[in-house]
Amino acid sequence: MPKLAVAMLAAALCPPGAALAQPAMPDAPIPYEALATPAPRPAARPRTTPRAPAQQATQPGAEAGSEALTPTGAAAIDPARLEAYLDGVIGSAMLRDRIAGVTVSVVQNDQVIFKKGYGHASLAPLRPVDPDRTLFRIGSISKTFTWILLMNEIQAGRIRIDAPINLYLPEALQIRDQGFTQPIQVAHLLDHSPGFEDRILGQLMERNFDRERPMAQYLRQERPRRVREPGQFPTYSNYGVGLAGQALVYVSGRPFEELVEQQITGPLGMSRTTFREPHPPRQGIPAPMAPSLARDLSDGFRWSPARGFEARPFEYLGHLAPAGSASSTAADMARYMIVLLNDGVYGQAPAADAATDAAAQPRLIFGPATARAFRTPLRPNEAGINDWPHGFITYPLPGGRKGYGHAGGTLSFTSNMVVAPDLDLGVFISVNTENGAELAAKLPAQVVAQFYGPAMAPPQEGDPDLRRSARLYEGHYLGTRRAYVGLERFVGFILSGVSVQVSRDGRLVTSGLNGAQTWVPEGDPAAGRFVSTTGPERLVFDLDGGRASAFQGTYNDVRFQRVGLWSRPAILAWLAGLSALAAVATFVGLALRNRRDLRQTQIQSQASLVQTIQAVLWLLAMGLFAAWLMGASDTAQVVYGWPGARLILASACALVASVLTLVTLAALLSIWRGGRRLDSWPVTRKLGFTATTLIYAAFAIVLFHWGALTPWSS
Structure with missing residues (x-):
């Protein structure tokens, strides 16, 4: 059952610092026009080594120039040291967690400073992971491609961020009010606050291609219930991203897969990245993945003590492609991270080369307003809580740094992509085994900690005063990312519940199917802010009428609401x-x-x-x-x-x-x-x-x- 909780993407709760004031929550999203100027980048100190064109990736172990600097003047990572470190971390995790294969790429200063495959992509026949050729399922990292396409339409004026999403959907897919007064806006999809329940079981993925449906049919038949007014708080919604993708199709008149190929993967030369899937051609379903790519797809695995590694069937997600159907290589994802770090521009060739070589011309994937949007929250949140900058996830990194990106998971694959603009650094990792979630989640922060100094050690000592406030917090809480009716509601009650207790030594303890975690107060124990004893993550409680009514964690993809005895x-x-x-x-x-x-x-x-x-x-x-x-x-x-x-x-x-x-x-x-x-x-x-x-x-x-x-x- 804990594995089922992971598969259902139950929220991960997980630290230190002084209590900070809560910013006011605006009634409406920040206007897109306010993002018209690019996000300020840290001033770069002169580099002692030339900045190579992005197409010419530095291989691991090559001379990278130990005096190269990041935009903030910190020393760039030495590729040889990086390879030695990652070989140790990834090798140990593969043995400990029984992981069949891993693919990784790291970029810095417009160069690929590391890319490598570990283990195997298939066992029959035996095929090693190749970072340039082997395609891994990247799950919800697919959503970032959707957000780029959507923000480009907003920038072009064909979609308004504050308009109801129904304006951009065919009538059959428009969302009914279902008793609610406010329409779901485009902005609500970007910050996962449309107010839908979340249904997963039996329809989010398919293993039998005969059950696959066109995206419009899936969205019509699997429409979730609205359970709250939009804009109240985020609750991660795959269906909401599907609506955004269908809006792009409706406005452009082109299939979603073509939009990605024409506007992102094609211009970037990401020839081994695709939202298409391997299947026979069928009318009404997008054309299949090219055979040359299908041959290099990694299998997904499950580890069984009795049977070892078991290959799983392909996970079909084409019916909800904008939310999670992409497959890619570590090399292609390196190009993608360079674009994100360069505010939408790929290929910073010297002027002399650009004049003579058309291929060296920089390629604009998205504009400066979109670049700023991906680092600007739609609705500012409490300090230490992810603020959903127009669809991207904000990651706390060691040393008080901030990263941007997205994680992704299917039943067998877990991926993570984080870019740190102040270090001009990007890390991508994908694993092809069910047990690999911990490695994928932790690796980007581990790289930053190893080469730029770890964060301050998280606090360990509890606060005796918390015992006096125990009744404020103790109780059972249910996550909002679940189904609200039927048997899936029953399973959701089991999987999404979290118990909150206060220990004798004055620490808060949260426990659920994914284990227990301890927290210490951040400031006044009665203020409702807590810091993890194991990392840089926080919990923030809503205090109402002398007791906590709900809480949210750092990544803010689900809210936990206090429930009564019968729940x-x-x-x-x-x-x-x-x-x-x-x-x-x-x-x-x-x-x-x-x-x-x-x-x-x-x-x-x-x-x-x-x-x-x-x-x-x-x-x-x-x-x-x-x-x-x-x-x-x-x-x-x-x-x-x-x-x-x-x-x-x-x-x-x-x-x-x-x-x-x-x-x-x-x-x-x-x-x-x-x-x-x-x-x-x-x-x-x-x-x-x-x-x-x-x-x-x-x-x-x-x-x-x-x-x-x-x-x-x-």
């Missing part, structure tokens, strides 16, 4: 245990009851039969759910096979048992009245029947609240 997994577990004991006790009573105990009225006899049937159904439901949980260790089986016969049958059994509880509740009064003393149950049996009925009733109420009694709605 806590511990209550569900206790009631499930009590119901199981009551069901077993019912069968034990049937076996041990003597002849005198069999005296009963007709109503008591019928009620006893109903409760016996309930016992069978509850035990069957719990057994089927336990069997489903055992299979949930393989995330692919859950996502592709959702909801599955076991879970549907478990829900159906629980539903029938819950309906029968209404019958036993209605019979309680008649059971206690009984008949003549010798023809009725003894008091002990009446008490047992009543207790069992109330336990089942409480269990049914909680299951209904969690969405578990809807076998027809997955």
